[in-house]
Amino acid sequence: MLNRLRDWLCPDLGIDLGTVNTLITLRGQGVVLNEPTIVARSKETRQILGRGAAIGKLAKQMVGRTPGSIEAVRPIKHGVITDFHLCEQMLNYFIRKAAPPKGGLRPRVVIAVPSEISPVEKRAVFNSAERAGAGRIYLIEEAKAASIGAGLPISEPLANMICDIGGGTTETAILSLGEIVASQSTRVAGDEMNEAIRDYIRQRYSLRIGIGTAEQIKIEIGSAAPLASELNTEVRGLDGISGIPRKATITSEEIREALVECLWKIVGSIKLTIEGCDPELIGDLADTGLVLTGGGALLRNAGQFFQEHLGIPVRVDDEPLTTVARGTAICLEHLHYWRKKFQTEGAGF
């Protein structure tokens, strides 16, 4: 009864504070907010545009199309807050949008953060969330939240491996008995793939394209392993020699070539994680395999590529963009159990 009243007045929130996307879940309701982690502000006054509303989807529409006086800023880079003030304003806006406050109560919040962030960086997340209106704050490692969201039996005495390929970081972890036993984090992820595509097209076609176009190409025809039927797309950019707009047709084979180095670096990071694990547990991985999550897992044939190069079964989660957020939602449902395991701070409820 008390729980229901509290849920109505001030629902608990789960937040996946990602480099590219921020997702918020409410206890019992699943994902209620999914917005780009971007803020648009005036360069001169540093005020957020649209009376503080140019955040998320609205700000993303402005990327690359802003006049010189406006900048679209991502307050998080490689999973770590780089602009505290902006992050706090963004979180405040998202929290209010997801769960408008009633009665002045502060919600309990579970936030997923990269596993290898420093104590100072953790403190920045606490402070930003607290100033944005959160009450008691619990931090959970992104890889653990992803494992829970993907339904892995992480409480069992068995090795389970997860690899979350996000926008700014790829987090790989092996978990057993509810804890991370080995992990690696690399900055090779979706953003670096976009840069690789942009550079490839500049070198191969002398065509200059923006990072947003490179991302669109990745989503439209990107793949990690050969496709049954290869794809192509028309790309518009600026001729690097004449400076005149020009078109070119790019194939999925070419994009695969552009992405191969990034993918090999991710394979290297997964192998390092395995090497850092107790040999007793490594044996389990031949059966339990690897689960891929994060937006990067949507690259066509990603499962096939990693399976071929790691020699263990690989499964892509059904909805990899929401796995971490769904993991935080499950933690909210069982907060009495999980809160003993979280790193917590805040005013309490």
Ligand SMILES: Nc1ncnc2c1ncn2[C@@H]1O[C@H](COP(=O)(O)OP(=O)(O)OP(=O)(O)O)[C@@H](O)[C@H]1O
């Ligand atoms: N279909 C797709 N194919 C390939 N990549 C995709 C696809 N859809 C989205 N992505 C990429 O997924 C990335 C975003 O994933 P995600 O939302 O999991 O990252 P994030 O949680 O914001 O980042 P991080 O975990 O690094 O903080 C972007 O780089 C985006 O380009």
